[in-house]
Amino acid sequence: DARVTQTPRHKVTEMGQEVTMRCQPILGHNTVFWYRQTMMQGLELLAYFRNRAPLDDSGMPKDRFSAEMPDATLATLKIQPSEPRDSAVYFCASDPEESAFFGQGTRLTVV
Amino acid sequence: QKEVEQNSGPLSVPEGAIASLNCTYSDRGSQSFFWYRQYSGKSPELIMFIYSNGDKEDGRFTAQLNKASQYVSLLIRDSQPSDSATYLCAVKAGRRALTFGSGTRLQVQP
Numbered sequence: 615d616a617r618v619t620q621t622p623r624h625k626v627t628e629m630g631q632e633v634t635m636r637c638q639p640i641l642g643h644n645t646v647f648w649y650r651q652t653m654m655q656g657l658e659l660l661a662y663f664r665n666r667a668p669l670d671d672s673g674m675p676k677d678r679f680s681a682e683m684p685d686a687t688l689a690t691l692k693i694q695p696s697e698p699r700d701s702a703v704y705f706c707a708s709d710p711e712e713s714a715f716f717g718q719g720t721r722l723t724v725v
Numbered sequence: 726q727k728e729v730e731q732n733s734g735p736l737s738v739p740e741g742a743i744a745s746l747n748c749t750y751s752d753r754g755s756q757s758f759f760w761y762r763q764y765s766g767k768s769p770e771l772i773m774f775i776y777s778n779g780d781k782e783d784g785r786f787t788a789q790l791n792k793a794s795q796y797v798s799l800l801i802r803d804s805q806p807s808d809s810a811t812y813l814c815a816v817k818a819g820r821r822a823l824t825f826g827s828g829t830r831l832q833v834q835p
Contacts, residue, residue: 647822656827657769657813670822705768713759714815714823716768 616640618717620706626723632694635720637706638687645709646689648674648681651719652702660704663689696724728752729826731814737832744801746829748814751795755816758790759823760799763811773799804833 619638627633639646647662661671661681671681678697683689693700703721707714730749738744746760757776761769775781775788775797787800797816801808811828 649825657825659822659824662822664820712757712817713771713774715771718768 618706618708618715620704620717620720622720623718624721624723626725627696629697629724630695631724632692633696633700633722633724635691635704635706635722637689637691637717639689639706639708640710640715641687643708643710643715645711646683647705647707647709647714648689648691649705649707649716650702651705657705660691693722696722698724700724727826728824729814729816731812731826731829733827734830735832736829737834738804739834740804740806742804742833744804744808744831744833746799746801746812746814746831748797748799748826749795750797750814750816750824752816752818752824753792753795754818755795756819757817758788758797759815759817760786760788760797761813761815761825763813763828765810769813801831804831806833806835809833 621636645664648660649657651657660674663683666683680692701724703719705719706717760773763769773788775790781788785802789798811830813828814826815823
């Protein structure tokens with residue numbers, strides 16, 4: 615049963631702490647996306663990679679967010695330092711060529 | 726103006742009726758169009774995609790595309806309470822990432 619796996623599923627952290635979210639894309643999918651979903655903004659693209667190379671990270675606040683793909687089975691999204699406005703659900707999705715298949719998301723709460 | 730616009734709803738229809746969900750987009754270079762369903766607290770799941778003008782049917786779902794009007798719609802026939810969810814429209818230009826609308830919340834009343 616191929617699926618995108620995200621960890622952790624839930625994270626509560628204090629403002630100023632570092633947060634790392636991990637994603638294992640579906641094997642064979644060469645494009646990986648990070649989206650953020652909030653009630654106010656909906657689903658926003660933060661960054662995406664194709665064949666592990668970053669293609670677009672214009673949606674990410676560069677001063678605090680970073681995204682990497684150290685190998686084909688792992689993508690990471692890091693926030694340092696975290697702020698209350700970062701509270702959202704962060705989705706990873708992978709894509710064989712067209713549509714995107716989403717992971718279950720990481721619900722982040724920054725207090 | 727957002728790139729992909731959807732009425733947030735809620736759209737309320739009685740069980741067995743046809744639900745019609747609409748979406749407009751601003752990028753004329755968009756080539757691929759998708760409908761995702763998202764249940765509360767869950768992740769979006771793909772239900773249909775369409776590339777060409779006209780209609781595409783899959784079971785109770787029909788996607789309609791009019792590129793000249795920059796308009797995409799999703800019809801759900803014989804709506805069921807289990808169809809109650811938020812429906813997200815997404816568009817894609819070339820090999821770029823999907824751009825999503827904010828979604829329309831559908832409520833099917835038993």
